[in-house]
Amino acid sequence: MTRAAAGPGAVADAVAAGEWPGPAAPGRRGRPRSAAAGPAVIEAVLRLVEDGACPGELSMERIAREAGVGKATVYRRWPGRTALMRDVLRSLDVPGPPLDGTSVRDDLVALLEFLRRGPAGRGSALLRTLAGHAGARPELWAEYHDTLVRARHEALLAVLRRGVANGEIRTDRDLETIADLFTGPVLARALLHERTEPPGSLSADLVDLVLEGVRPVAGAAAG
Amino acid sequence: MTRAAAGPGAVADAVAAGEWPGPAAPGRRGRPRSAAAGPAVIEAVLRLVEDGACPGELSMERIAREAGVGKATVYRRWPGRTALMRDVLRSLDVPGPPLDGTSVRDDLVALLEFLRRGPAGRGSALLRTLAGHAGARPELWAEYHDTLVRARHEALLAVLRRGVANGEIRTDRDLETIADLFTGPVLARALLHERTEPPGSLSADLVDLVLEGVRPVAGAAAG
Numbered sequence: 001m002t003r004a005a006a007g008p009g010a011v012a013d014a015v016a017a018g019e020w021p022g023p024a025a026p027g028r029r030g031r032p033r034s035a036a037a038g039p040a041v042i043e044a045v046l047r048l049v050e051d052g053a054c055p056g057e058l059s060m061e062r063i064a065r066e067a068g069v070g071k072a073t074v075y076r077r078w079p080g081r082t083a084l085m086r087d088v089l090r091s092l093d094v095p096g097p098p099l100d101g102t103s104v105r106d107d108l109v110a111l112l113e114f115l116r117r118g119p120a121g122r123g124s125a126l127l128r129t130l131a132g133h134a135g136a137r138p139e140l141w142a143e144y145h146d147t148l149v150r151a152r153h154e155a156l157l158a159v160l161r162r163g164v165a166n167g168e169i170r171t172d173r174d175l176e177t178i179a180d181l182f183t184g185p186v187l188a189r190a191l192l193h194e195r196t197e198p199p200g201s202l203s204a205d206l207v208d209l210v211l212e213g214v215r216p217v218a219g220a221a222a223g
Numbered sequence: 224m225t226r227a228a229a230g231p232g233a234v235a236d237a238v239a240a241g242e243w244p245g246p247a248a249p250g251r252r253g254r255p256r257s258a259a260a261g262p263a264v265i266e267a268v269l270r271l272v273e274d275g276a277c278p279g280e281l282s283m284e285r286i287a288r289e290a291g292v293g294k295a296t297v298y299r300r301w302p303g304r305t306a307l308m309r310d311v312l313r314s315l316d317v318p319g320p321p322l323d324g325t326s327v328r329d330d331l332v333a334l335l336e337f338l339r340r341g342p343a344g345r346g347s348a349l350l351r352t353l354a355g356h357a358g359a360r361p362e363l364w365a366e367y368h369d370t371l372v373r374a375r376h377e378a379l380l381a382v383l384r385r386g387v388a389n390g391e392i393r394t395d396r397d398l399e400t401i402a403d404l405f406t407g408p409v410l411a412r413a414l415l416h417e418r419t420e421p422p423g424s425l426s427a428d429l430v431d432l433v434l435e436g437v438r439p440v441a442g443a444a445a446g
Binding site: 009050051052053054056057125128129131132133134135136137173174178180181183184185186187188189191201205206209210212213214221 | 233273274275276279280326348351352355356357358359360396397400401403404405406408409410411412414425428429432433434435436437
């Protein structure tokens with residue numbers, strides 16, 4: 001969320017701006033790189049993962065074939081799969097929603113809506129695949145967590161702390177557990193249910209239900 | 224939960240009782256089947272999945288090697304991987320916790336504790352793997368859902384309906400959404416976090432937080 005990059009559209013922008021990861025050794029011979037090849041490779045990886053490929057099944061050959069480019073084109077941009085997967089993850093790292101900071105409730109709904117349509121949407125196949133292989137590929141999972149989980153979780157905790165500070169959220173419960181009450185159902189639906197996007201009303205329903213539960217008890221000490 | 228089978232211990236019992244799935248064609252030649260081979264094969268599949276193998280990487284050869292038995296021994300029990308995976312899933316289908324039906328809160332805690340230690344424990348690797356390949360292997364995912372998800376979800380909904388009937392749970396909210404508030408955080412932790420078992424206090428904390436939120440508002444119509 002704090003990262004300045006980089007949705008699928010932003011990838012093309014970065015290529016146009018010359019910011020796309022280039023080869024380690026400049027001045028290599030051969031025909032000019034096509035600006036479209038980088039995004040096509042990223043897109044190919046996402047498509048393969050959505051189709052059920054495991055990390056171990058994503059060879060550079062298969063990725064190149066799926067993207068309709070030569071293997072050398074892939075290797076010219078990425079020295080290996082780890083570097084490529086890092087850029088695939090970053091391509092999903094779109095900026096978080098603007099939080100106007102006036103209503104804790106509205107900011108929570110905005111964060112959950114973002115989660116529902118983001119990681120729980122396009123990125124959910126990647127999430128499931130990487131979570132399923134976190135043990136075998138801890139470096140990919142750590143990268144996913146650093147790129148796509150941490151900043152969002154911290155943004156959520158910051159809103160909850162604001163709610164505690166202004167008296168909307170009781171002080172006698174663990175904020176991590178309260179955070180899980182907001183995100184857990186959205187993630188569980190994305191992960192468990194049959195590839196259907198959770199209904200649009202879910203975010204507001206969850207926020208209202210949980211906020212009712214964490215509101216300070218009238219008459220109790222404010223903590 | 225309604226199924227009469229069959230934890231890993233029960234597998235051995237079923238073998239001893241002669242109930243273990245036998246060969247399609249009886250009277251085959253060769254040395255007598257070892258009673259231990261069936262459970263060893265089931266255990267081998269679970270271990271491979273925990274180590275990060277995809278469904279596509281689970282060949283009968285690799286499973287046999289991991290179990291320390293011959294490939295023919297595996298094929299003598301299961302005609303193919305689909306039948307084998309079905310028995311792997313059933314081996315995780317332990318009976319649900321006893322619900323004494325007096326306290327809605329205590330029954331909810333018992334169900335969540337069961338979930339935390341069950342699917343969110345040993346079975347979580349299988350859950351992650353199958354969820355990650357639900358698109359590519361819909362038949363395995365459907366089997367997982369039928370064997371390990373549906374009965375537990377229905378048991379949870381039955382307790383929630385009891386809570387609505389006795390006035391502990393408000394009537395103006397969707398029970399499926401309330402059910403997700405209980406199970407979502409447990410599942411999200413099992414799926415997302417670094418293979419750590421959620422803390423033992425989580426179930427009671429979640430139940431108390433959510434029940435506070437879904438309690439009927441004092442003075443409001445009972446619906």
